[in-house]
Amino acid sequence: MTNDFEVLFTKFLDYLQSEPVPPDYLGEPPESANTFDPYQMVAEWTALRHEVKQQGKLLRSTQDALVQALEVTRADKEQLQIRLEDSQKQTLAQIEQQQEKLLKDLLGILDALDQACTYWEEELAALSATSKLKPIPQKSFWEKLGDWINGNSTQSDRSEKLPMPELLTEILTSNQQGVELIRRSLLELLRQRRVVPIPAQGKPFDSQTMYAVGRESRTDVTDNTVIQEVVRGYLWGDRILREAQVIVAAQVARDLEK
Structure with a gap:
């Protein structure tokens, strides 16, 4: 095997030392040419091979560093995405809490309008x-108010004034209609925000949406039926914004007949 290698190498050296005939397109050969040194070529080839190996190691090292950097970047991206999602959830939760507080404040105003109506x-x-009723034993506050209005009116023709009960009825009706208009507007605004009342009056008691503040003995209604709505409850979408506070009926226990 060694002899074959030496013969092959000898032929290779002979080929390198021979003067090949240049093709026509190369033109005239140069006037002077350096003497070919095969040993120098082998040394340069060995050095080049060593350099290629070193560059290969450097390339693999760079690739490993790049892979690690990509892994770190991917991990940072995942952490950033998690933090972003947590931040969005916290922001949405804060907004929802603020909306819930605002809606509950509006329910307080609606309760006042209900009481006014x-x-x-x-x-x-x-x-x-x-x-x-005739005679009237004592005038009420509203009757006194009617007398004051009639007595301090600037109308020149007092004969055109309405009778006092009719005048008070007109005043009270106007006030009631004004409050009722505001109440309905607020109810419509809440409905647009998905806030609707919880039906309670006359309904069976539901512990999920109602809170019993009292019980009353009744024989004319079914047991655990809501007979009075103390505070109206409301739903916000599929959530309970405020429980209904109710009074429920309780059947009176009767002694067994002997």
């Missing part, structure tokens, strides 16, 4: 009942 209705009913 109920008050005006009761006053109108009381005035209607009072105006039918």
Whole structure:
């Protein structure tokens, strides 16, 4: 095997030392040429091979560093995405809490409007009942207010004034209608925000949406039926914005007949 290698190498040296005939397109040969040294070529080839190996090692090292850098970048990106999602969730939660607080504040205003509407209705009913009673033993506040309006009016023709009960009825009706208009507008605004009342009056008690503040013994309704809505409850989408505070019926226990 060694002899074959030496013969092959000898032929290779002979070929290198021979003067090849240049093709026609190369033109005239140069006037002077350096003497070919095969040993120098082998040395340069060996050095080049060593350099290629070194560059290969450097390339692999660079590739490894690049892979590690990509892994770090990917991990940082994942962490950044997680932090971004957490930040968005916190922001949405804060916005939702603020919306919930605002809606509950609006429910407080709506409760006041409900009470005002109920008050005006009761006053109108009381005035209607009072105006039918004769004689009137004592004037109410609203009657005194009517007397004050009639007595301090700047109208020149007092004969055109309405009778006092009718005047008070007109005033109370106007006030009730104004409050009712505001109440309905607020209810529509809440409905657009997906806030709707919880049906409670006359319904079976539901512990998920209602809170019983009392029980009343009744024989004319079914047990655990809501007979009075103390505070109206509201739903916000599929969530309970505020529980309904109710009074439920309780059946009266009867002694067994002997």
